[in-house]
Amino acid sequence: MKRVLISGGSPYESIIGFSRAVRVGPYITIGGTAPLDENGNTVGIGDISLQTRQCLETIKTALEKAGSGMADVVRTRMLLVNIADWKSVAEIRASYFRDIKPVDTVMQVSRFINPDWLIEIEVDAIVTSENFD
Numbered sequence: 001m002k003r004v005l006i007s008g009g010s011p012y013e014s015i016i017g018f019s020r021a022v023r024v025g026p027y028i029t030i031g032g033t034a035p036l037d038e039n040g041n042t043v044g045i046g047d048i049s050l051q052t053r054q055c056l057e058t059i060k061t062a063l064e065k066a067g068s069g070m071a072d073v074v075r076t077r078m079l080l081v082n083i084a085d086w087k088s089v090a091e092i093r094a095s096y097f098r099d100i101k102p103v104d105t106v107m108q109v110s111r112f113i114n115p116d117w118l119i120e121i122e123v124d125a126i127v128t129s130e131n132f133d
Contacts, residue, residue, distance in 0.1 A: 001025040006065045008033070008058055011040040012113070021062040026127040028066050032079065032120035033058050034112065042116045048085040052078075052092040055121040060096075068127045073102045077122040083108040089119060 001024050007013060008020030012034075021030045035043045035051035036058070044050025063069050076097070078089050086106050093104070102123075112120060 004066065006062050008062055009038055009040070010034070010036055020058070021066050023066045023068075023127075028063065028068055028072070028123075028125040028127065030059055030062055030123040030125075032112075032122055033062075034114065034117050034120050042114060045116045046118075048080075048082075048088050048118045049092055051117065051119050052089050052121070055119060056092065056096050059121060059123050063123075063125060066125075066127075068125050070096055071100055072125040072127050072129075073097065073100060073123050074126050075102050075122075075124040076104045078104065078106045079109050079112075079120045079122070080106065081109060081111055081118055085118065 004023040005019040006021040006023065010020065013019065018031060021028055033055045035054040037043050037054065043054040060070055063072065076093065078093065080086065080089065
């Protein structure tokens with residue numbers, strides 16, 4: 001199967017050497033997605049809801065570039081620096097996945113490489129709408 005690398009434009013991609021998403025056949029994996037806009041600036045400093053929405057919008061765009069969409073998501077992982085934020089995060093997550101219902105993990109981490117980030121989100125998707133070689 002062919003391996004497709006999808007860039008999200010993060011300035012960290014070239015520094016660390018990663019892709020926003022990798023697709024192999026029907027499988028798409030999206031790594032820790034930070035609350036960055038298209039210019040690499042942190043969105044919603046101090047606001048977990050805005051940061052969560054930004055992460056999910058970045059993920060949505062990456063899935064679309066990979067020939068997929070949010071409906072193909074089978075797992076999400078919410079990494080928070082403050083576990084007390086889980087309800088606010090869950091509310092935003094639900095607005096994207098209420099009917100899709102992928103499995104989920106919510107965990108607290110000590111920090112991210114940028115101290116302004118309150119959350120990173122990881123997603124796995126399996127595309128079921130086409131044939132794969």
